[in-house]
Amino acid sequence: MLETDVAGTAEPARPPGGNRDETMLRLPIGALLPADSPRLQGEDHEHVRALAEVDEDLLPPVVVHRPTMRVIDGMHRLRAMELRGRDTVRVCFAAGDEDPFVLAVQHNIQSGLPLSLADRTAAAARILGLHPYWSDRRIAAVTGLSGSTVGAIRVRSTGNSAQSNTRLGRDGRRRPVGHGAEGRVRAARLLRENPDMPLRQVATAAKISPSTALDVRDRMRDGRDPVPDKLRNGHHRRKKPTPDVPAPRPAPDWESDLNQLRVDPSLRFTDTGRFLLRLFDARLLGHGERAQLVTSVPAHCRMTVARLARVIGTAWHQLAAELEQCHRNRAET
Incomplete structure (x- = not known):
């Protein structure tokens, strides 16, 4: 893999990882458009200042949407280079030409300063507006939320508006939503007219x-009604009132706390402080990172990893209790 500067020379480059083009370039900062960021609070200036003190070679390249030259991931890194007086920055291009906002959410979920729950919830609502036919699972995979949470956001964001009877899944295939009575009635009529019609043709x-x-064919062969009683109400599913879905509670803002510790001189310039910061960097997981680990850890390792995770969690819980007790003791003296 090679890194190419604006003059066209090339040098070895560190693999950027993720869904990115393998070639890294050094481009003028002025040639890039700012990100359409999913962060509701905008850029974190403390994080920018912390990154400005890190060697650029140790930072991932800024990820750019090639068709628009808009930053997808790395606005904090770009601002850090500006703060250092640089007029160029290392970049690589996002693979594919999908919606820049969707790509921005995906990349920010996978790396860098994690998105808060509020950020991801707002991003899911926006993606639902941009792509209403996408399935809940597809949007969940982009935003690091659960499918049920996306479904609740869909209900709140669409209200009583008409909903498509199909959803576009992660594999690009459209699938029907629900098993309504109307479709069963149509299927039964087709099967009566042509009992040998292939089921896939009937379904389509x-x-x-x-x-x-x-199920419709089996019911008809058994002499049963093709529409179950629970679906029959004038050939329409009886719709239950949609319960009010409470908004998700905001997650603890541990990113802000960690950023404050990173810039605290009493930690940054002591061996014990740097050791503590490295522990936090290695062991604090965002929702997207946890979801990725849950799906990627091999089946034969899952229980071992779970046990070790509990041991680590118990140790951190004990450390928290001892620190709190120490703080209380100091306050009482």
């Missing part, structure tokens, strides 16, 4: 899933 024509088409 009736706008239901193949599994629902199979």
Whole structure:
């Protein structure tokens, strides 16, 4: 892999990782458009100052959306280079040409200063507005939320507006939503007219899933109504009132606390303080990082990793209790 500067020379470069082009360039900062950031509070100036003190070679390159030259991930790093008086910055291009905002959310979930729960919730609502046909799971994968949380956001953000009867999944395939009575009635009519029609053809024509088409056929063969009682109400599903879904509680702002510790001289310039900061950097996990680990740890290692995670968690819990007790004792004296 090579890094190319604006003059066209090349030198070895560190692999950027993630969904990025393998070539790194050094481009003028003025040639880049600022990120359409998912961060509700904007850039963290303390984090920028902390990054400005780090050797640029130790930082990942700024990720850029090639079609628009808009920053996808790395505005804090770019601002840090500006603070140091640089007029160029190392960049690499995001793979693919998907929506820049979606790419920005994905990259910020996977690396850098983590997005807060409020950031990710707002991002999910915005993506629902941009891509209403995307499935809850697809949006959840982008934002680091659960599918059920995205579903609740969909209910709140769309209200009584018309909903598509299909969703576009992560694999690019469209699938029907729900198994309504209307689709079952259409499927039953098709099967009466042509009992040998393939189920997939029935499902496509009736706008239901193949599994629902199979259930309709089995019910008809058994002499049962193709529409179950729970779905029958004038051939419409009885709709239950949508309960009020409480807004997610904001997560503890540990990113801000950690950034304050990073710039505290009593920690930065002592061996014990630097050791503590390294421990935090290694062991504090954002939601997206946890979700990635849960899905990527091999099955035969899961219980061992879980046990070790509990041991580490217990040790940190004990440290917290001892620090709090020490603080209380000091306050009483």
